[in-house]
Amino acid sequence: MAEDENRQLMERAVISFLAAKGCAVTTVEIIREMDKMKLNCKDSPIHFLNRLRTKGIIKSTFSREKKSLIWSLCDDVKVR
C-alpha cells in the first residue's frame, strides 16, 4: 500500500474514531486505536494528529482532569 494511501486511511480513521466517540479523547486512546490498524510505526499516530490539527480538522486542549491532551473534531467538520 502506498504511503499516501496509508496516510489517508489513518487520517480517515482518526476522524471516524473522534466522530464515533462524540467527545474529546486522550492521546493515548487515539494511539491505542490507531495501533490496531498496524499501518505505520508506533510513533506515527501523533504525526497524523498534528497534521489534522494544522489542517483545522481536529483540535486539542490540555485536560487537567484527564492529565492529557484531549482531541476532538473542529465544530465545522462534517463526517461523511
Added chain:
Amino acid sequence: MNIEKIRNDFPILKRKINGKNLIYFDNTATSQKPIQVINAIKEFYEKYNANIHRGVHTLSQEASEMYEDAHKKVAKFIGSKHIEEIIFVKNATEAVNLFMYSYVDKNLKPGDEILTTAMEHHSNLVPWQFLEKKKGIKLKIADVNDNGTLKIDQFEQMITDKTKLITVTQVSNVTGVINDIKKIRKMKKDAILLVDGAQSVPHMPVDVKEIGCDFLVFSAHKMLGPTGIGALFGKKELLEKMSPFIYGGDMIREVKLHKATFNTLPWKFEAGTPNMAGGVGFAAAIDYLEKIRMKNVRNHEKDLTSYILDKLDDKKLTLFGPKDPEKRGGVISFNIKGSNHHDVASLFNENGIAIRSGYHCAQPLVERLKSKGTCRASFYIYNTKQEVDIFLKELNKIKQLF
C-alpha cells in the same frame, strides 16, 4: 568555543515558534545547518554544477575535484588516510545495507554468528534480522542493564569461534550511552567490526584506527551537513574484495554487451550521478567542525549534559541512561510520571522548544527500559545553558499539569 558567534552562523535559530525563540533540542534526529554549509551548496549550484567524472569541460573538472576533495576531508576527519576507504551513500542506514549486501551476505555462511546489542537503532538491527531469515545466520543480541548501559560481560560471553561480525553503536540515540569500542575490538580481533557512528562522529573525536573498527557508518545531516548524504568507511583491503552494491554508470571501468569490469575504489560503490552538492555541503560541515575541534564539541555537550543532569533529579521524572556524563553523549531521555511522552513534547512545542518523543527508531531498547516511549532532549554546539534553563523552567510548569 564562542557559542554566541556559532549561533549567529545558524539562520534557523532566529526563528520564532509559537511566538517564542526556537530552542532546538532535537539534534539526535538531525542537526541544524550553518550558513557556511548553506552557502557552499548554493555556490556549487551557482558556479560549479556539472556532472562529475564525465566531461572534459572546466565545470565538470571543477565539480569532480570538489566531490573528490569531500571524500578526502571525510577520510581525514575520521583518521583514514585513503580516499578509497570512503564511500558516499544516502545516509547511515544505506551504508549498513551496502555493507550487509556486499560483504556480510557474500561472506557469512549459515551457522555463522552476528553479535549485536539491544541498544541498536533499527538501522543496525533490521538488516541483520533480514539476513538471519535469508541465510540462517545466527543473530545474537546482548542485553542492556536497567540504566541502558551494555551488559559488557554478557556481550563478551556471547562471542564464540562462530562470531564473524560484531556490529554495535558507539553512542545510543536513546540514552546517550557510550560504548567502549576499543574494549569490544580487543574481545575478538578476527571478527569484522562494524560501528554505527551516527551519534558519535558528529559529537566526539572518532578515529577509525584508534577504535580499531573495520567499517564505520554515519550521516552528514546529523553533523551540520545536508540530508541525503552519508558515508561508509571500510578498510581498503576489505572494500577491494567486495562486490558492487548498485550497478550502472560511473562504477564501471569497461563495458561490453555481455560483461563489465568495475571502477576503482571508492567509485565502484557509487553508481550513477552522485549527490555532488551534498558532498560539497558535507565537506563544508566538516570544515566547520574542524575549526571548532571535535574535542571542544564533546566538552561543550558534556558540560550541558552535566548541567542538566544535576537539575533533573526529581521523583516526578524517570530518567534513562547513566548519571555520569563521561559515560554518555548529550542525549537526555526522560518521562514525566503519569504523562504521555507525545503530550509532553507537544506542550514543549507550544513554548518553542523542539524535543523528540516516542521510540526513537529503537523500539526494542525503549521496551527493554520498560517504557512505551520517552521524551528526548539532545544537544549540539549551538545550544546554551540559558536554553537549558528555559527548558527546565518549562519542564517544571509541565510537571505541575500531571
